[in-house]
Amino acid sequence: MLTRRPLGxxxxxxxxxxxxxxxxxxxxxxxxxxxxxxxxPAASxxxxxPAxxxxxxxxxxxxxxxxxxxxxxEPAPCEPSGxxxxxxxxxxxxxxxxxxxxxxxxxxxxxxxxxxAFLTSVAAGNPADVVRMDRAIIGTYVAEGALEPLxxxxxxxxxxxxxxxxxAVDAVTVDGSVYGIPEFYDSRxxxxxxxxxxxxxxxxxxxxxxxxxxxAQVNEQLLQKEGDTPSRIGFDPKLPEFLPLWAKANxxxxxxxxxxxxxxxxxxxxxxxxxxxxLIAAHGSGAAFNDFKTNGPGGVDFFGPDNQFKADTLGAMxxxxxxxxxxxxxxxxxxxxxxxFKDRQGNNISFSGGSTWVIPASADNKDAACEFxxxxxxxxxxxxxxxxxxxxxxxxxxxxxxVYTGNTLADERIFGExxxxxxxxxxxxxxxxxxxxxxxxxxxxxxxxxxEFQRIWQGAVNAVVNDGADPTQALTQADQEAQDAIDSAQ
Amino acid sequence: xxxxxxTAPNRRRWHVAEETRWAFIFLLPWIVGFxxxxxxPMLASLYLSFTDYNVIRAPELVGLDNYxxxxxxxxxxxxxxNTLFYALLHVPLLIIISLFLxxxxxxxxxxxxxxxxxxxxxxxxxxxxVGTLFLLLLAGGGLLNRVLGVFGIDGPTxxxxxxWVKPGIVIMSLWTLGSTxxxxxxxxxxxxxxxxxxxxxxxxxxxxxxxxxxxxxxSGALFFVLIVNTIASLQxxxxxxxxxxxxxxxxxxxxALFYTIYLFQKAxxxxxxxxxxxxxxxxFVIILIITAFQVWGSRxxxxxxxxxx
Numbered sequence: 158m159l160t161r162r163p164l165g166x167x168x169x170x171x172x173x174x175x176x177x178x179x180x181x182x183x184x185x186x187x188x189x190x191x192x193x194x195x196x197x198p199a200a201s202x203x204x205x206x207p208a209x210x211x212x213x214x215x216x217x218x219x220x221x222x223x224x225x226x227x228x229x230x231e232p233a234p235c236e237p238s239g240x241x242x243x244x245x246x247x248x249x250x251x252x253x254x255x256x257x258x259x260x261x262x263x264x265x266x267x268x269x270x271x272x273x274a275f276l277t278s279v280a281a282g283n284p285a286d287v288v289r290m291d292r293a294i295i296g297t298y299v300a301e302g303a304l305e306p307l308x309x310x311x312x313x314x315x316x317x318x319x320x321x322x323x324x325a326v327d328a329v330t331v332d333g334s335v336y337g338i339p340e341f342y343d344s345r346x347x348x349x350x351x352x353x354x355x356x357x358x359x360x361x362x363x364x365x366x367x368x369x370x371x372x373a374q375v376n377e378q379l380l381q382k383e384g385d386t387p388s389r390i391g392f393d394p395k396l397p398e399f400l401p402l403w404a405k406a407n408x409x410x411x412x413x414x415x416x417x418x419x420x421x422x423x424x425x426x427x428x429x430x431x432x433x434x435x436l437i438a439a440h441g442s443g444a445a446f447n448d449f450k451t452n453g454p455g456g457v458d459f460f461g462p463d464n465q466f467k468a469d470t471l472g473a474m475x476x477x478x479x480x481x482x483x484x485x486x487x488x489x490x491x492x493x494x495x496x497x498f499k500d501r502q503g504n505n506i507s508f509s510g511g512s513t514w515v516i517p518a519s520a521d522n523k524d525a526a527c528e529f530x531x532x533x534x535x536x537x538x539x540x541x542x543x544x545x546x547x548x549x550x551x552x553x554x555x556x557x558x559x560v561y562t563g564n565t566l567a568d569e570r571i572f573g574e575x576x577x578x579x580x581x582x583x584x585x586x587x588x589x590x591x592x593x594x595x596x597x598x599x600x601x602x603x604x605x606x607x608x609e610f611q612r613i614w615q616g617a618v619n620a621v622v623n624d625g626a627d628p629t630q631a632l633t634q635a636d637q638e639a640q641d642a643i644d645s646a647q
Numbered sequence: 648x649x650x651x652x653x654t655a656p657n658r659r660r661w662h663v664a665e666e667t668r669w670a671f672i673f674l675l676p677w678i679v680g681f682x683x684x685x686x687x688p689m690l691a692s693l694y695l696s697f698t699d700y701n702v703i704r705a706p707e708l709v710g711l712d713n714y715x716x717x718x719x720x721x722x723x724x725x726x727x728x729n730t731l732f733y734a735l736l737h738v739p740l741l742i743i744i745s746l747f748l749x750x751x752x753x754x755x756x757x758x759x760x761x762x763x764x765x766x767x768x769x770x771x772x773x774x775x776x777v778g779t780l781f782l783l784l785l786a787g788g789g790l791l792n793r794v795l796g797v798f799g800i801d802g803p804t805x806x807x808x809x810x811w812v813k814p815g816i817v818i819m820s821l822w823t824l825g826s827t828x829x830x831x832x833x834x835x836x837x838x839x840x841x842x843x844x845x846x847x848x849x850x851x852x853x854x855x856x857x858x859x860x861x862x863x864x865x866s867g868a869l870f871f872v873l874i875v876n877t878i879a880s881l882q883x884x885x886x887x888x889x890x891x892x893x894x895x896x897x898x899x900x901x902x903a904l905f906y907t908i909y910l911f912q913k914a915x916x917x918x919x920x921x922x923x924x925x926x927x928x929x930x931f932v933i934i935l936i937i938t939a940f941q942v943w944g945s946r947x948x949x950x951x952x953x954x955x956x
Contacts, residue, residue: 272915272916273915276702276703276915276918277702279702279703280702280703297916297917297918301701301703301704301918302703302704303703386787442804442808443807444804444807444808444809445787445804445807445808447804447807448786448787448804448806448807448808449787451786451806451807452783452786452787452788452789452806453787453788454788457786606917608912608916608917609912609916609917612912612916616901619901620901623807623808623809624809624901624902638721642917645919646917
């Protein structure tokens with residue numbers, strides 16, 4: 158007789174068979190957390206503790222600890238290198254833990270988060286003890302009971318949650334219980350291509366999202382097009398992914414604070430989408446805009462030296478702060494200035510995301526997992542990792558624009574001691590602005606049907622942008638579907 | 648009756664039983680594999696399609712709820728429509744082009760081996776790599792539009808314009824026609840040369856020879872590639888997922904939302920494996936009906952050597 162667990166595995170298998178289209182399908186697509194890449198020589202800071210030593214809260218930390226993340230060498234502590242290995246920010250922090258707890262045998266899965274693999278391991282009863290995942294999808298796993306609430310872990314290990322950035326903590330808190338320890342922290346500012354803006358007789362300060370009429374005019378002045386096809390983007394509103402930011406700027410949220418009520422049909426959300434889409438429509442067709450943005454000159458080399466700023470195919474856009482690092486190392490001499498994203502009242506706002514560490518409910522070594530999460534997100538640990546990167550970049554003659562963590566104290570040290578005008582070059586004002594706006598950022602709350610909710614609202618935005626759908630109709634329909642999905646997941 | 652006469656049938660029966668036993672022994676690995684990896688999971692998924700199941704919690708019976716939800720979900724007709732549109736465009740094009748290439752291969756002679764290898768190479772290219780490659784080829788300023796530009800045609804935005812997304816995917820999938828070409832080529836090589844010689848003497852031209860000799864003789868192979876490619880088309884996944892869904896903010900999600908992609912999303916992103924199982928069974932039934940229809944239709948058009956027809 159089939160038991161429930163083998164049934165689940167069998168189901169996963171038969172679905173895989175259906176999905177694997179005869180001989181042509183390969184790979185396992187998945188929602189994955191940002192993959193660290195690159196390698197550099199490492200220092201391994203942190204002192205060691207006696208074997209099986211008590212953790213911060215007195216719990217005995219020992220045994221095997223399986224970590225769902227990439228590392229790239231063994232046994233820990235070591236210095237991995239090569240394709241697919243952890244970068245210095247990751248492995249330096251893991252090494253700190255390994256040196257403090259030599260009696261803990263660390264076993265890395267050498268993979269990023271993959272929903273299919275994670276679910277299978279949970280069903281088989283052997284999930285990793287500690288998992289790194291995107292904060293944006295945590296709500297789904299909390300709703301399904303797959304994750305351990307960390308209240309006891311936080312209390313036992315004496316983890317000071319006030320050191321973590323509040324939007325990041327909010328993004329992992331469900332019904333008052335914390336389910337994750339924040340790791341990285343993204344926030345958004347506006348990058349302005351000075352040569353394009355000045356060429357249009359404007360200044361960087363004219364890129365002001367608080368004045369929508371003026372921004373629309375500026376967009377018209379900056380863009381260039383031939384018929385329905387753009388040859389230069391004026392102001393890229395970054396749809397669909399930045400809809401929550403436009404809605405917030407208009408005084409609305411796309412989801413209620415508890416993550417349980419869709420607010421996509423809020424007139425202010427509809428107004429925000431209508432406006433942001435008008436910035437795209439000014440370029441011609443939405444499909445042509447998106448194609449040019451992704452595959453046109455500059456767009457096709459978004460991460461390289463011939464990016465949109467170098468190619469002068471973009472006037473300005475809001476963007477995550479990590480792109481500063483890409484630009485600083487690929488186009489250090491481009492004249493780029495920085496503006497905050499403002500709401501319609503003129504207040505600076507930002508939208509944050511990032512990764513988190515979580516413990517599966519059925520993990521074997523929860524004490525060690527909890528201590529691991531605490532240690533790798535401590536200010537000293539972050540600083541040690543950032544120092545390795547800063548030194549490596551300096552030795553290679555490359556720019557260092559910082560490491561953006563979810564820990565306020567870590568950021569204070571990193572940006573106070575390691576990131577200088579010299580290390581960040583012309584991008585230093587951007588780094589400073591990111592630090593200022595990080596404090597006013599908001600995050601989306603955990604949603605019980607997180608991925609489905611995101612798919613639904615992004616699908617509605619895509620229908621408006623690419624297919625010319627009516628924003629009111631698209632968001633009203635999306636609101637109903639999203640609410641059904643959320644209700645069904647609860 | 649003599650003793651020898653009485654033992655002969657027994658010996659034959661024993662011999663048959665021995666052969667049967669050995670046949671089952673040799674078949675055993677396949678039978679075990681079939682039961683464990685195909686029949687068992689299929690039955691399990693049939694059961695799960697009547698449950699609310701998320702892998703983490705035990706399945707809970709919900710009767711026909713999942714099947715009723717299939718009727719209400721607007722993405723089911725959307726994704727099925729996309730998939731059928733793709734299959735209707737892809738399969739005939741694939742077979743026609745493969746037939747043409749196989750005909751050329753037959754005439755090439757000794758160099759056919761090199762061409763066969765060349766045609767088959769894309770089939771051993773990972774699907775994800777194919778998807779990524781075609782993101783570049785189908786881009787607005789990509790190779791395909793540049794070639795069209797040579798003929799004065801202003802190519803569409805294949806990756807972002809909802810009207811052109813599916814035709815773009817069809818173009819991409821034609822890249823892997825190698826196996827169909829090889830099957831048809833092998834079938835053409837088996838057509839008796841004497842028939843072509845006799846037809847030539849009778850004054851039949853190339854087209855008539857192809858129409859009245861080649862096509863009937865390879866109709867069995869054509870029927871096989873029709874069924875196999877139809878099923879594969881209805882299950883297309885990896886390349887399209889790579890192109891439009893891997894980044895979680897694809898540019899044209901609805902127009903590229905194929906049935907198996909939606910099934911994957913429901914199962915492994917939304918953790919709704921009961922519903923996904925019901926979706927899988929709906930697809931199974933649809934494929935069964937289409938295949939049965941094709942088999943029924945084949946009675947009139949397919950000729951097997953040795954048949955009286």
